Amino acid sequence: MRWGFLLNRILILIVLMTSGLFINTGYASCTVNVISNITPMPLQAANITVGADAPLGTQLMWLTYNMNLTQGGKSWNTVTCTDPRPVMVNYSLSKLPMPLASWSPSGAANGKVYQTNVPGIGVWIHQGVQGASAVPISKLATSEYNTAPGSGCATGKCTVMGNYRRWDVVLIKTGPVSPGTVLGSSLPCVQVNYTNDVNTAQNMISNTCMTGSVNIVSNTCKTPDVNVNLGKYQxxxxxxxxxxxxxxxxxxxxxxxxxxxxxNGYGNWYLDAAGTNGPGRPTxxxxxxxxxxxxxxxxxxxxxxxxxxxxxxxxxxxxxxxxxxxxxxxxxxxxxxxxxxxxxxxxxxxxxxxxxxxxxxxxxxxxxxxxxxxxxxxxxx
Incomplete structure (x- = not known):
């Protein structure tokens, strides 16, 4: 009798715990006011000269991809979710043509630098809203304009900052560099989505892959010996x-x-939502x-x-x-x-x-x- 009573209690507890587990497996439904798109991103720098003695981590190119949405003088994306948890904006690498680089700097890019098709040239994706971060990363979406006073993004519905659709492609030196051409097809593709559930593929608003190429020059000059005749003197x-x-x-x-x-230095060679681009200010x-x-x-x-x-x-x-x-x-x-x-x-x-x-x-x-x-x-x- 005693063992049977304990067994019944255990079964009941298991059923209750299991039922609770099934209750939480559903995904929240979120909608956004923008149409998802797959966008090619052209590389803007035609040529870069990399000095043989430039230290590891030297920033070679910084290309900004800026897809802010502007309406009524404000940049916004409206996100509405059925779940009351905070709205997240998720940046992921939807395609990785090359593996991780063997070297990466300290800081935000540590462990998130990928090889390119040119030895010694690595790439990482920077996202700077609410602090410098390297993709993949999920960030809490902050409200630029709430749909209801005091509601905030935690209600599952808010209007978030449009510049969450901004990120940067950064080429850096990761080792000895040989002359070559960095192909856009060797760089990661970047996907952006809003959701209540971190790192899911729901509600994609953009998936962007690189096109074009950047020519890498890394040669040295010929250096002759210098013989000087200082003359004869008494x-x-x-x-x-x-x-x-x-x-x-x-x-x-x-x-x-x-x-x-x-x-390249910070902020050069950019592309914005209107399709315009700047020639950059190379170092x-x-x-x-x-x-x-x-x-x-x-x-x-x-x-x-x-x-x-x-x-x-x-x-x-x-x-x-x-x-x-x-x-x-x-x-x-x-x-x-x-x-x-x-x-x-x-x-x-x-x-x-x-x-x-x-x-x-x-x-x-x-x-x-x-x-x-x-x-x-x-x-x-």
Missing amino acids: VQEFNGKGSTTPWVDTSIKLTDCPAFHGY QNSLELQFSPVTKVLDSIQGIIALNERPGSASGVGIQLAYGTPSSATPVNLGQSKKYVQAIGSQGDVTLPLVSRYIQTESNVTPGSADGMMKFIINYY
């Missing part, structure tokens, strides 16, 4: 510490440089020059190095290096690099103007050979 021409010989052109002349198309590429002296450094701030020490060498003088021309020279600080910004679209040969000269560094000068050596490094950004 010891008597040096009359004390700091006395110098005339400046001699020592410019570094780079040849066969790639086209410097620039790369200019730059060449960074830094020196690594082979012979001893005598004065790093003034760019002075010692002569090679070997039998028959002169003494009491050094070699000074400066940026500029003989008529306008600024001593090189050997502890710092210098960037040369390149004009958008420029290519071919690039001259980095430098000059050098002998300078007396000791009280006495003795005759002999007077040569030195310095390595230079060109970084591409």
